[in-house]
Structures are given as C-alpha cells and as structure tokens.
Amino acid sequence: MKTNSDSRKSAQTRDIQDNGVQSSQLMQLFEDELKDIYWAEKALTKAIPKMIKNATAPELKKALENHLEQTYTQVNRVEEVFGLLDKKASAKECKAMAGLIKEGQEIMEECEEGVMCDAGIISAGQKIEHYEIASYGTLRQFAATLGRTDIAELLQQTLSEEKAADEKLSEIAMSTINIKASEKVES
Numbered sequence: 001m002k003t004n005s006d007s008r009k010s011a012q013t014r015d016i017q018d019n020g021v022q023s024s025q026l027m028q029l030f031e032d033e034l035k036d037i038y039w040a041e042k043a044l045t046k047a048i049p050k051m052i053k054n055a056t057a058p059e060l061k062k063a064l065e066n067h068l069e070q071t072y073t074q075v076n077r078v079e080e081v082f083g084l085l086d087k088k089a090s091a092k093e094c095k096a097m098a099g100l101i102k103e104g105q106e107i108m109e110e111c112e113e114g115v116m117c118d119a120g121i122i123s124a125g126q127k128i129e130h131y132e133i134a135s136y137g138t139l140r141q142f143a144a145t146l147g148r149t150d151i152a153e154l155l156q157q158t159l160s161e162e163k164a165a166d167e168k169l170s171e172i173a174m175s176t177i178n179i180k181a182s183e184k185v186e187s
Contacts, residue, residue, distance in 0.1 A: 030142040031087065037135045038078045039091035044071050044128070047101045051125065054108045057118045059172050064125070067165045074158050081151050100128050119181040122173045129166035136162060 048068040055061045082089040104124030111117040136159040143152040 024146070026142060027146055030139065030146065031085070032092065033135065033139055033142070034078065034081060035090055035092035036094045036097075037132070037139065038075070038082075038089060040094040040097035040132070040135070041071055041075045041078060042091060043094070043097055043101060045075065047104065050108070051104065051121050054113075054117055055121050056114050057172070057177060060118050060121065060177065063165070063168050063172060064121075067168075070161050070165070074161065077154055077158055081154055084148070084151055084154075096131055097128070100124070100131060104128070115177060115180040118177045119173070122169050122177060126166055126169050129162055129169065132162045133159065133166065 045068070048064055048071060052061055052064045052068065055064060079089040104121070104127075107120035107124050108117060111120040136155055140152050140155040140159055143149075143155055
C-alpha cells in the first residue's frame with residue numbers, strides 16, 4: 001500500500017528521470033522566481049541611475065555606474081535563461097525589490113546631501129545586493145537540481161557579479177564614506 005509520501009517521491013523522481021522536469025513543481029517555482037528576478041533587474045536599470053545622480057563620492061559613482069552596466073548584462077542573461085527553457089521572457093512584480101527600491105529612494109530624500117547620502121546609498125545598495133545574492137543562489141541551486149547545468153552556470157556568473165558588487169560597496173563604505181560620515185557633526 002502506497003502512502004501519499006511515497007506517491008509524491010515517485011512523482012518527483014519520475015519528473016527528473018524521464019526529463020519531464022518542465023512540468024515539475026520545482027520547475028514551476030524556478031520559472032516564477034526567474035520572472036521575479038527579471039522584474040527586479042529591469043527595475044534596477046531605472047533605480048541605479050537615481051542613486052548615481054544622488055551620490056557625491058567619485059568612487060561610489062563609479063561603482064554604481066559599473067554595476068548599472070552589469071545590470072543590463074544580467075537582464076540579458078535572464079532573457080537567455082528563458083530562451084534555454086523555451087519560454088518567452090516575462091516579468092512578475094517583485095514586491096521585495098519594489099520595497100527595497102522605495103526604501104532606497106526614501107533614504108536619498110531624507111539624508112543630507114553629501115557623505116551622509118552616500119552612506120545611505122551604500123546601505124540601500126547592499127540590501128539590494130543581498131536580496132539578489134539570495135535570489136540568484138536559490139535559482140542556481142534549483143537549476144542544478146533540475147539537471148540544467150547550462151542554466152546553473154549562467155546564474156553563477158550573475159551570482160558572482162552580485163557578490164563582487166556587494167564587496168565593492170563594503171570596501172567603499174569602510175575605506176572612506178563611513179569614516180567621513182561618523183566625523184560629520186549635526187548642525
């Protein structure tokens with residue numbers, strides 16, 4: 001007599017074994033999460049220029065400009081993943097990213113121009129990077145589990161870029177911005 005658990009396990013195994021992964025629940029979750037990060041990356045192509053405009057430290061502006069270029073590449077890479085799945089690239093609003101972008105906008109509006117705003121931009125940027133790191137790490141693992149090493153490799157490229165962007169923001173914060181911001185005396 002088969003239990004529900006046995007039936008689920010054999011269905012999951014069948015999905016992976018007979019290459020029917022296109023219809024597995026994990027594949028559905030993967031595609032939903034891919035739509036989510038696609039929306040997020042496209043939204044960042046509009047949000048990062050605002051951060052650049054408000055940043056004052058040259059090294060922060062340069063890091064943001066470099067990451068904006070990477071973001072366009074990452075949008076294309078997500079579109080490539082959709083293509084490998086024989087799916088049309090489509091976006092689904094990412095409420096988490098929408099919230100992070102809104103929070104970043106509020107920080108820029110509320111912070112004093114200059115070093116304090118730069119510190120706020122770095123804070124907002126790192127929150128965004130951490131969300132992307134979590135998302136791409138999960139997507140990469142889903143792809144690997146689904147036997148799509150081609151897709152997992154593409155997602156790993158983006159994951160590595162997001163980690164490097166986060167490290168760059170930390171480096172800028174710790175080497176200059178946070179030090180200057182801590183010395184700033186409120187009027």
